[in-house]
Amino acid sequence: MKTGEALGDRDILQDPRWQAVLIRNKTADGGFIYGVKTTGIYCSPSCPSRLPRPENIVFFRDAAAAELAGFRPYKRCRQGRPSLSAEQSAKIALACRSIERAEPAPTLRRLAQEAGISPYHFHRLFKSMTGLTPKTYAGARRRPVLRRSRCGAGYDADRLPGWGAGHGHCVCGWTLFVG
Numbered sequence: 001m002k003t004g005e006a007l008g009d010r011d012i013l014q015d016p017r018w019q020a021v022l023i024r025n026k027t028a029d030g031g032f033i034y035g036v037k038t039t040g041i042y043c044s045p046s047c048p049s050r051l052p053r054p055e056n057i058v059f060f061r062d063a064a065a066a067e068l069a070g071f072r073p074y075k076r077c078r079q080g081r082p083s084l085s086a087e088q089s090a091k092i093a094l095a096c097r098s099i100e101r102a103e104p105a106p107t108l109r110r111l112a113q114e115a116g117i118s119p120y121h122f123h124r125l126f127k128s129m130t131g132l133t134p135k136t137y138a139g140a141r142r143r144p145v146l147r148r149s150r151c152g153a154g155y156d157a158d159r160l161p162g163w164g165a166g167h168g169h170c171v172c173g174w175t176l177f178v179g
Contacts, residue, residue, distance in 0.1 A: 012054045012055075012057060013054060015059075017031075017032055017034070017045070017059055018054060018057065020045040021034055021045050021051070021057070022051065024045065024046045024047070024048065025045050025046060026045075026046040028044075028045035028046070029044045029045055029046050030044075031045075032045065032059055032060065032061060032062075033059070033060045033061070033062060033063055033065070033066050034057050034058065034059050034060070035057070035058040035059075035060060035066050035069065035071040036052040036056050036057065036058075037056045037057075037058060038052070038056045039052075040070065040071055040072060041071060041072055041073065041074040042060065042063065042066035042067075042071040042072070042073060042074065043074045043077055044077055046077075047074060047076070047077040048076070048077070049074060049076060049077065088125055088129070089129065091115040091116070091117070091125075092115075092125060092126055092129045092130065094114065094115070095111045095114065095115055095122075095126065095134065096130070096137065098111060098114060099111070099134065099137060099138045099141060100141055105134075105135070105138035105139075108122065108123060108134055108135070111126075111134055122134075
């Protein structure tokens with residue numbers, strides 16, 4: 001049996017922590033964690049999960065104590081972990097840095113593997129967060145570098161494939177061209 005501060009049925013109904021769980025009190029978050037013996041998960045008091053039966057509840061000081069007792073965090077409330085959007089943003093930021101540093105641009109499969117998600121999901125996530133596909137982002141990041149490296153070196157950037165802006169001269173700067 002998993003250990004923690006288990007209370008009798010009568011005691012738990014009177015416990016202020018149980019009352020906080022019943023009303024999903026956000027101010028009680030951080031004060032304690034409750035574990036559910038039948039599922040082996042732990043949650044914060046404000047977790048929107050289905051309420052467990054009182055006899056299946058075990059209270060803990062914190063997430064570390066619950067994990068030590070063999071409980072795992074509930075995936076929905078992401079107890080003790082950053083929010084899903086923050087986690088996804090970090091993965092996409094890491095992928096952007098990888099694209100910027102790599103020569104040639106990394107494949108979609110490699111970027112997805114580094115992020116730990118499928119290529120299909122990575123592509124959708126990248127586009128939803130940046131507004132660009134990984135391939136378009138890579139191309140857009142390379143164009144200013146090429147344009148600046150050719151400026152002043154006697155090259156006409158408009159004559160290079162994909163550079164036909166019709167200006168007849170090289171335009172320097174950090175303008176991001178997406179096309």
